[in-house]
Amino acid sequence: MSNFVERAMRTPVSPDLLAAAMEAIAELPQDQRRSFEGRAFRLFRLLEERDEGDDAALFAFVIQLRLEALARLHDDRGLRAWTLPGDAEGADYIHADVVAAAAVEPLLEIDEHTVGFDAESFRARVLADAAVRGHA
Incomplete structure (x- = not known):
């Protein structure tokens, strides 16, 4: 694995x-949403708009890795309790606590070409963060 990765x-x-x-x-x-190039172009534009230009390549790659890891959990039905079907195919609504966890949860090397989240650790983080705001 490279130093950049x-x-x-x-x-x-x-x-x-x-x-x-x-x-x-x-x-x-x-068609652009499913295209790596389309997503990358949009991410770089977003990072430029948010003045993250100095580390744009790193942040675009980090975002891509984290979104892929999140999609892997979603595809394995690991996020059932925190998602709702969206209007378009592949565009489900994901709870903000899940997004917050995906932003900071450590990424793990699954194999030589794949990274992901530890599903149990990820769910524990989501539940712990949600409990802070919860009340009976």
Whole structure:
């Protein structure tokens, strides 16, 4: 694994930035949303708009890794309690606590080409953060 990838895996992003990235990608037409180039172009534009230009390449890569890891959990039905079906295919609504956890949860190397979140650790983080605001 390259130093850049290792650095990216250790880099959290703010929940606000990850949420903004998800919204920006969701606004793309479906063909661009499914295209790596379309998502990357939109991420770089977002980072420029938010004045994150100095570390744009790193943050764009970190966001992509974290979104892929989140999608992997979603596809494995690991987020059932925190998602609702969206209007378009592949555009589900995800609870803000999940986005916040995805912004900071450590990324793990699953194999030589794949990173992800530890599902149990991720769910524990979401539940712990949600409990802080909860009341009976």
